[in-house]
Amino acid sequence: MNSSIFPNFWRFLGLILGQGLLLKQAVQTVGSAYFNVILYPIFILLLPVQLAAPYLVLLGFAVGISVDMFYQTPGVHASAGAFAGFIRGLVFAAFAPKGGFNAKDPIFAPQYVSWQTFLSVSGVFFFLFLFWYHSVEAFTFVYFASIVLKTVSSWSVTMIFVILYAALFNPKQ
């Protein structure tokens, strides 16, 4: 467990800076609300498989509030991050093999689980995360259609970045 602290810390830092400086800038350059890449929840997805749910929620909150500082939206990403921390366990439970993931798979990465499982789990995980994020951002279900449309469009773009991240960095710990 201790050996995984530093990789996760650097991932935490890298994803926050990448989200706050690069992806935010890229989205602003394109200038469309429907083209929104939110990659930082992959930090939550790649946290140790055995980590207890309350820690996941708190770490999700931490990464979200850090991103909020770049976006100047206090609470919005923090709420979505905490939600992502909570649902990770539920999504894992839905896709885990019999007996669940175990200590042999330190993190949920294509290195340990198949690409197919990784894509299925991350697909559902990011969809739920993005739906929550866009709902909190809109703050009313009056714009439900717009929320769903933004979720679908941003999910499509984000998943490309998730695959690129997993392929390029090939996280092991």
Add this chain to the structure above:
Amino acid sequence: MGRLLQLLLRNGGFVTLVFVELFCFMLIVNYNTSQAVIWANTTDIFGGRLMERRQRVSDYFSLQERADSLANVVDSLQERLAYARYVQVPVRDTFYRVTYDSLTGSDSIRRKYVRPLYEYVSARVVENSVTSVNNWLLINRGKNDRVEPHTAVVTPDGVVGIVRHVSDNFSIVMSVLHSQTRITASVEGTGAFGSLEWDGNNPEVMSLRNISKHFKDKILPGARVVTSGYSLMFPRDIPVGIVEALPTEDSENPHFLEVKVRLGQSMSDVNDVSVVRNLFSPEIDSLKSKIKR
């Protein structure tokens, strides 16, 4: 307790999420303009609806009270109407009102002419006292409102006093709680009448004095006391209060009885009043002056 702990540990993720989300919600509505606006509108709408419903419920439960209050107003108006028609006299020929009766095809002549005896002028109490032996009130009506000295001041619940001094826009009223106040009042249904006076002690209770002794068994606690009508100032049957205790021998004149009367109108809580002006008092005064000569 152990089960509760187990439940918390088992659902630790959910419990943490609830707390974290509440904190995030607080951040969102306090530091994000668009979400704050939506939240404010939502709370306004629901808050407004809630207040409206609460008001409706409150109105519903106070209906009885309002009905009673309206009934009192109706009673008071009927009373005024009755006394407004107190004097009905045949009019002179030149005042006959001739109306055409379409059923008989003939002219009919009304031989009655309704002439009011009293005029009511509504007023508001500006100043009031109840703590001295001689108490006064100041009301916001004066000469310009046709208020004159020696006119009565009443409310639907009881008598308030007598106008003594008048300026253009204000009048000073001698309260019933004044050592010189003498109002003729009677115990309803008995025919017993006397002079209503205040002994300077309890501002809620006055004494009805100089009642003939043969009314001793007829006056019972709880009976209504009203103005007798043997006065130019106060119309008949204006409520005064209720008999508080059985009559006793008058302390100043043992040949008569005395009754304690609890006032209907609390003098420490009097706001809206009516000044009752007898429209014929100048004429009657002039007539009386001839006897004095």
